[in-house]
Amino acid sequence: MTDEEIKAEFPIFEKRSGKPFHYLDSAATSQRPADVxxxxxxxxxxxxxxxxxxxxxxxxxxxxxxxxxxxxxxxxxxxxxxxxxxxxxxxxxxxxxxxxxxxxxxxxxxxxxxxxxxxxxxxxxxxxxxxxxxxxxxxxxxxxxxxxxxxxxxxxxxxxxxxxxxxxxxxxxxxxxxxxxxxxxxxxxxxxxxxxxxxxxxxxxxxxxxxxxxxxxxxxxxxxxxxxxxxxxxxxxxxxxxxxxxxxxxxxxxxxxxxxxxxxxxxxxxxxxxxxxxxxxxxxxxxxxxxKIGMDTIEEREAAVYDYAWEKLHSLPHVTVYGTGEGKHVGAIAFNIDDAHPHDVASILDADGVCVRAGHHCAQPLMGHLGIHNCCRASISVYNTKEDIDALCDSILKVRKWLGYES
Amino acid sequence: MSLNQIYTQIITENSRSKEHKHDIDNPNIVHDGVNPSCGDEITLELRVKDGRIEDASFVGDGCAISQASASMMIDLIKGRSVEEARHLADIFIGMIKGTVTDPEQLDELEDSQAFENIRHMPARVKCAVLGWHTLDEALKEKEEQKKN
CATH class of the missing domain: 3.40.640.10 (Type I PLP-dependent aspartate aminotransferase-like (Major domain))
Incomplete structure (x- = not known):
């Protein structure tokens, strides 16, 4: 299935088609297909x-x-x-x-x-x-x-x-x-x-x-x-x-x-x-x-976007991605931007139509274990594409400037 | 809601300012405030003598909006009477809720008027009022202690 075919299964993408919409918060809740x-x-x-x-x-x-x-x-x-x-x-x-x-x-x-x-x-x-x-x-x-x-x-x-x-x-x-x-x-x-x-x-x-x-x-x-x-x-x-x-x-x-x-x-x-x-x-x-879509197709599509996001986020300046890349991952990727609070990051990304979660993610003891108070989380589902990740990364690069840092 | 109405120069500069972000000597009111949606915590320290806020500061971590708001609040309340500080807290919280709109009243907030647009960003309202809520609670608690 093509990216367009998958997105077409979810009416919300059509409803919001007039402006940028990159839903990267499926670990909080997914979107619903028309069938449902x-x-x-x-x-x-x-x-x-x-x-x-x-x-x-x-x-x-x-x-x-x-x-x-x-x-x-x-x-x-x-x-x-x-x-x-x-x-x-x-x-x-x-x-x-x-x-x-x-x-x-x-x-x-x-x-x-x-x-x-x-x-x-x-x-x-x-x-x-x-x-x-x-x-x-x-x-x-x-x-x-x-x-x-x-x-x-x-x-x-x-x-x-x-x-x-x-x-x-x-x-x-x-x-x-x-x-x-x-x-x-x-x-x-x-x-x-x-x-x-x-x-x-x-x-x-x-x-x-x-x-x-x-x-x-x-x-x-x-x-x-x-x-x-x-x-x-x-x-x-x-x-x-x-x-x-x-x-x-x-x-x-x-x-x-x-x-x-x-x-x-x-x-x-x-x-x-x-x-x-x-x-x-x-x-x-x-x-x-x-x-109907097939669990294998879901896993394959998500893995391709997840791996792309993992690599690309690691390549960005002032970005820390949490956790090892070893072993299997699905869904969430956690990161922070130097000197930027996750809530500010999420507000700034939202202006570009990029939806991520910010905060402690109902996992405060884990935050302590990672040595942080909070972080941003992008999460990937079957309808996400590399374009969503490109939009996320482009928006991330603007954050520090909005907060008054030179680069 | 455009970002340049929120992340204005005055807010981002104040968010990075360390001027009021430290412990003070001999505070007689120390009060914690928490924003449960992100877990951010600030601790407000006040030294109140004869009904006047002699010195004030805050410590803790938070987003640009909560940090700038707390820092600019301290600018405003330092040297004022407790009544004046509570009055300003009422105006600030009223401004964010949209219940105080009279320009003359808002002028009393001086630079802190910069947060007026936050009310169009409901998810960030708690960030802007964290410092002011903490101040309000701290002063209320002090008053109740006096009564007892």
Missing amino acids: IEAVSQFYYEKNANPHRGVYELAEQATESYENARQVIAQFINADPTQVIYTRNATEGLNLVAYSYGLTHIQKGDHIVISILEHHSNLIPWQRVARAKGAVLDYMYTENGSGKITDEEIEKRIVPGVKLVAITQVSNVLGIVTPYEKIIARAHEVGAVVVVDAAQSAPHLSIDVQTLGADFLAFSGHKLFSPLGIGILWGRKDLLEEMPPFLSGGDMIDSVSEQDAVWAPLPEKFEAGTQNAGGAVGLAAAIHWMN
Whole structure:
């Protein structure tokens, strides 16, 4: 597919075609293809009712749309649909595991291990579990702040006594793919349960929960071309079955008496209240869209632009790019410009239609580990082109002049 | 919103100025201000005697807008009474919110009027008001301590 053909799939590029528009913030949220927007519209136009409630035909259609979407999503990660739980986003999925599993299984003195690369959503829930239960939260650090977690580090931190390991597959700041396979294997060697944050990986890499071997995995739909407000938690069946519900209320019960309730089977046990059926339909449409384009094409296109951006940013004067170039990277590239605060950089780039994120990227402990307060982040998706990177770099070269520096 | 309405010479020069960016001797009010959207933090130091701000400074890191705004604020409040400083903070914050537009009132802000256009850049409003909010909170806290 040509660049134009891919861009044509996303109506926003046409809508904004009158002025420069270089969307390099897909690690925050992706754009949505027309297929997704239309599928969501069609659901609300034609099939809207509350799934799992009514017995009339329209309600059955809503239920069918919602459950068919679950099948599509299950297939996408090679899972049993009963283990595919709808959430709002990865954050909710990770919190569900922390509250439902963590608070009931982690005991005083146990160790929880996460990496310093984690987004706050796979960090703060574990801080809270550790604090509530008197457990210890340990970190796997990266070699000299390079973003690389070494084998030695994995073996040093994941030791007997560690009961839970939570790890991202891809850093939301550095774009580096973590050695999650080794981490999962090591965690299982010492008997720890593994929680995988796939928020940044699911849009870029194929996921097969059967071969991955993790115990829980969470991702957001909105980073994966879907509407906002829909996400997925997958979990090992035996663990999900014995965990208490996270939220309770409508539709998550088999029966309720005045003093007691019997939980519904999986996955409804974890889906209290009216669900985001439109979002579920949108996520399934996004997966159909990704299959239509092909995961291989997505990976190839993104890798070409990522490598180009990596090289070009390194060649610019006064620009520091963070992390090692070693190993596989997808999505994000983090950088700073000498003497320029990321917020100023982002405002100045915006004037050229270049959209990047600036700040701590919900990864403040990582900022500390890198020895910075904040940085800029450009992130790459399937619709980005080398022209977007050229526009980014041209704009970067103007920043210091705007801030009053001579060069 | 054009960049040359924001990154004016007066703002970029003040953003790089170290004139008020240091610790002062014997401050009796030290107050931290945080911009949660970027994690930037400044610490405002004031020495207030007999209701007058004898000396003031700030330390910390931040963007050009927050640094210039804090530095120009110190220019303005040093030597003034606490009441005058709070009055200026009200005008500045009102200017950014768009609720204070009277040119005579705005003139009281002197060079700090340069931030008026920030209100057209909502994402950067917090940067411009960081110093002034911190001042406002610091003086309020001091007042409450007195009452107790």
